[in-house]
Amino acid sequence: MIKQILILSLAAFCLNTAAEINYQVIPMPQQIDINKDGKYMVLSKGMTVGYPSGNLQMKRNAEFAAEYLGLNVIEEGKKKADVNLMTGLKSSNPDAYVITIGQKGIMIQGASESGVFYGIQTLRKSIMNETGEIRLPYAVVSGEPRFTYRGTELDCARHFFPVSFIKKFIDILALHGINRFHWHLTDDQGWRFEVKALPELAEKASVRPCTIIGKNVGLSNPDNAIYDDTPETGYYTQEEMRDIVAYAAERYITIIPEIDLPGHMIAALSVYPELGCTGGPYKVWGVWGVADDVLCAGNPKTLEFLKTVYGELCDVFPSKLIHIGGDESPRVRWKSCPKCQAKMKELNLSNEAQLQTYINKEMEAFLATKGRQIIGWDETLEGGLSENAAVMSWRGYDGGKAAAKLHHQVVMTPTNNCYFDYYQLKNRDAQPLGIGGYLPLSKVYSMEPVPSDLTKEEAKYIMGAQCNLWTEYMLSPDHVEYMLLPRLAAMSEVQWLKPEEKNYEQFLERLATFKQSYQRLGYKFCTSHE
Numbered sequence: 001m002i003k004q005i006l007i008l009s010l011a012a013f014c015l016n017t018a019a020e021i022n023y024q025v026i027p028m029p030q031q032i033d034i035n036k037d038g039k040y041m042v043l044s045k046g047m048t049v050g051y052p053s054g055n056l057q058m059k060r061n062a063e064f065a066a067e068y069l070g071l072n073v074i075e076e077g078k079k080k081a082d083v084n085l086m087t088g089l090k091s092s093n094p095d096a097y098v099i100t101i102g103q104k105g106i107m108i109q110g111a112s113e114s115g116v117f118y119g120i121q122t123l124r125k126s127i128m129n130e131t132g133e134i135r136l137p138y139a140v141v142s143g144e145p146r147f148t149y150r151g152t153e154l155d156c157a158r159h160f161f162p163v164s165f166i167k168k169f170i171d172i173l174a175l176h177g178i179n180r181f182h183w184h185l186t187d188d189q190g191w192r193f194e195v196k197a198l199p200e201l202a203e204k205a206s207v208r209p210c211t212i213i214g215k216n217v218g219l220s221n222p223d224n225a226i227y228d229d230t231p232e233t234g235y236y237t238q239e240e241m242r243d244i245v246a247y248a249a250e251r252y253i254t255i256i257p258e259i260d261l262p263g264h265m266i267a268a269l270s271v272y273p274e275l276g277c278t279g280g281p282y283k284v285w286g287v288w289g290v291a292d293d294v295l296c297a298g299n300p301k302t303l304e305f306l307k308t309v310y311g312e313l314c315d316v317f318p319s320k321l322i323h324i325g326g327d328e329s330p331r332v333r334w335k336s337c338p339k340c341q342a343k344m345k346e347l348n349l350s351n352e353a354q355l356q357t358y359i360n361k362e363m364e365a366f367l368a369t370k371g372r373q374i375i376g377w378d379e380t381l382e383g384g385l386s387e388n389a390a391v392m393s394w395r396g397y398d399g400g401k402a403a404a405k406l407h408h409q410v411v412m413t414p415t416n417n418c419y420f421d422y423y424q425l426k427n428r429d430a431q432p433l434g435i436g437g438y439l440p441l442s443k444v445y446s447m448e449p450v451p452s453d454l455t456k457e458e459a460k461y462i463m464g465a466q467c468n469l470w471t472e473y474m475l476s477p478d479h480v481e482y483m484l485l486p487r488l489a490a491m492s493e494v495q496w497l498k499p500e501e502k503n504y505e506q507f508l509e510r511l512a513t514f515k516q517s518y519q520r521l522g523y524k525f526c527t528s529h530e
Contacts, residue, residue: 021134023099023141025125026489026507026514027177027496035138041101043082043127043134045070050081057113060250061085061120065108068124082106085116095179095252096144099123101136111144114252118143118177125175128517143496147449147464149411150495151180151256152488154480155471157187157267158288160206160234165477167247172484172523174251176492181248181255182323182466185236188266188285192235193259197308198271205267206235208284215433215473222287241316256375257317259309262295262302262359263329269293275302277337288472290328297355298339306359307366314370321390322367327377329356357383364389375411378403392466394418401451404461413466417447418491420483421470424526431526432482433473440530444490445504467491478524485525489514 023032049071051062062073062085074081083106089098094112097119108123110116122143127134152173154161161169173181185193191205210227212219219225236244248255265275266285273280277296285291295302313322331352334340344355357380364374364386375390378399385391390409393400400410415422415437422437449465467488474480489511493502508529518525 021126021130021136023122023126023139024510025122026510027143027145027492028501028507028510029122029141029143030497030501031140031142033140035102037138039103039138040135041103041105041138043069043106043136046072047082048072048074048079049083049085050074050076050078051085052076052087055087055113058085058087058116061113061116064117065120065124068120069127083108085120086110087112087116089115091115091144093144096142097122098140098142100140102138106136114179115144117174117252118145121175121177125514125517128520129513145177145179145496146498147462147495149180149464149466150178150492151182151411151413151464151466152178152484152491153182153184153413153466153468153470155184155187155469156192156236157184157190159232159471159475160190160192161477161480162234163236163240163244165480166244168477169480170244170248170251170253172481172488173253175517175521176488177496178488178492179253180464180466181253182258182468183255184258184260184470186259186267187264188291189288190232190234190284191267193241193257193309193313194235194237195309195312196238197312198305200271201268201309202235205271205284206233208232208286210286212287215436216288219287219289222285225287227286238312238316245317254319255317256319256321256323257313258323258325259313260325260327261306261329261363262297262356263291263327264325265295266291266293268305269295272305275299275305277333277340290330292330292332294329294331294333295359296337296339297334297359298337298341298343303359303362306363310363310367311370314367314372320371320373321375322372323392324360324363324374324376324380326356326360326380327394329379331355351383353383355383356380357386360389361386375409390463394468397451400462401454401458404454404458407458407461410462411464411466412447412449412462413468414447417444418465418467419470420467420487421473424483424487425528426530430528432479434483435470435473439487441487441490442504442530444487445493445502445507447491447494448499449494465491465495481524482526485518485523486511486515487526 049062049065051058053076066073089109089111091111096111097115098109100107108119194202212225269276269282334352378393391403392411396414403410421435422439423434425431450459450462
């Protein structure tokens with residue numbers, strides 16, 4: 001009798017576990033209609049997933065589904081599949097999907113191949129923590145993202161991260177429905193992009209002999225700082241970057257590379273001092289902050305250098321958007337540089353901010369010949385935006401609003417909502433080192449990328465939102481993951497859901513399950529919320 005009771009209890013437990021599959025994942029689908037009759041299908045290993053014959057993207061989708069769900073891949077027409085993937089969903093949103101689970105099996109349909117991929121991810125997340133026999137209630141589940149641009153930035157200039165981690169990072173983005181990876185490749189503290197025409201650039205400028213110990217932002221006297229004795233080295237070859245681009249593309253993620261100009265160029269100047277206003281000497285910075293030394297705007301060799309670098313950048317990265325930086329570029333050297341002042345006189349410019357716009361316009365014209373469009377930080381507004389430039393607004397929302405009113409595309413990434421190098425807990429001693437500030441999960445979730453004082457027409461220029469990971473104080477992949485998660489889950493819902501579709505308390509309930517998925521995948525994450 002006791003044995004029978006145990007068996008019945010175990011069966012009831014399994015049924016209860018199955019009943020908990022409710023498709024309420026992150027980001028939350030807009031529609032979840034579960035059949036009230038209690039019917040379900042059993043998903044078990046050995047079942048098949050089918051894809052349309054001849055569609056290589058859908059074949060790769062099927063391979064992902066097979067990997068995630070424990071299925072076998074078959075081509076359409078070979079035999080009837082248990083899970084069918086198809087495009088053709090009628091929607092103006094290419095990332096839209098519908099999952100139908102019923103008597104005939106599972107159908108995942110997307111408005112495009114990317115929509116199918118997001119449908120697969122939703123199904124994957126619904127069952128990720130289940131073991132054994134998986135019972136899927138009959139249902140119709142559908143979702144689509146609010147924004148076309150759903151970004152995350154990673155700074156690999158301050159600290160170099162291996163290719164294996166970059167791919168893991170991309171997998172994390174894919175899990176959260178992110179479709180843009182903004183890759184910060186160069187800065188004062190390191191150059192990580194191989195330029196074949198300038199081999200010494202990566203070979204020498206990627207080496208930082210030492211790094212300041214402890215906290216430092218904008219140190220006024222770096223010569224009196226205390227440094228470690230560990231060199232920071234590493235750069236990505238073009239072959240490695242092409243492999244990463246392909247890896248991301250399979251997951252419907254576009255990589256937007258950033259080579260910062262005209263500031264944040266000390267590493268490059270250490271190799272080519274003639275490109276600076278003073279002629280140097282310069283050395284790769286071992287401190288954090290903003291350097292007065294920038295590229296000389298009046299030296300014609302500067303544009304030659306930039307066009308060589310960006311030309312090869314375009315050969316590696318197919319992204320329509322190319323990030324030119326433009327932030328934190330002091331003009332103090334330009335004020336006293338004869339070449340820069342002569343260039344201002346030649347161009348009849350009234351201030352040095354316009355000199356930066358001159359460089360931006362030159363690069364915009366060059367990149368346009370390659371079918372590309374520039375995007376820069378909101379400082380690019382100061383001297384007047386070049387004609388087709390997009391703006392990434394980080395110093396609050398005002399820069400983004402100003403650009404939208406001028407009918408320029410905008411990505412909102414304000415520090416108060418989007419800078420994941422900020423602490424996520426009030427107790428700083430209970431977490432790894434951060435740059436400062438306080439950005440809890442709730443503050444990320446509360447973000448509204450479209451300011452209410454924009455007109456309906458102006459609001460159309462807000463492409464989306466992006467969170468940023470600046471790595472001055474992130475020395476390891478584990479630290480990066482900890483700072484990213486679970487705040488990326490909150491950012492995901494900002495990017496996918498409209499304000500009326502968001503509910504923070506319900507999000508926390510779903511996040512508890514999602515954190516179990518993080519554990520199963522071996523991701524590091526912050527376990528607290530405030």
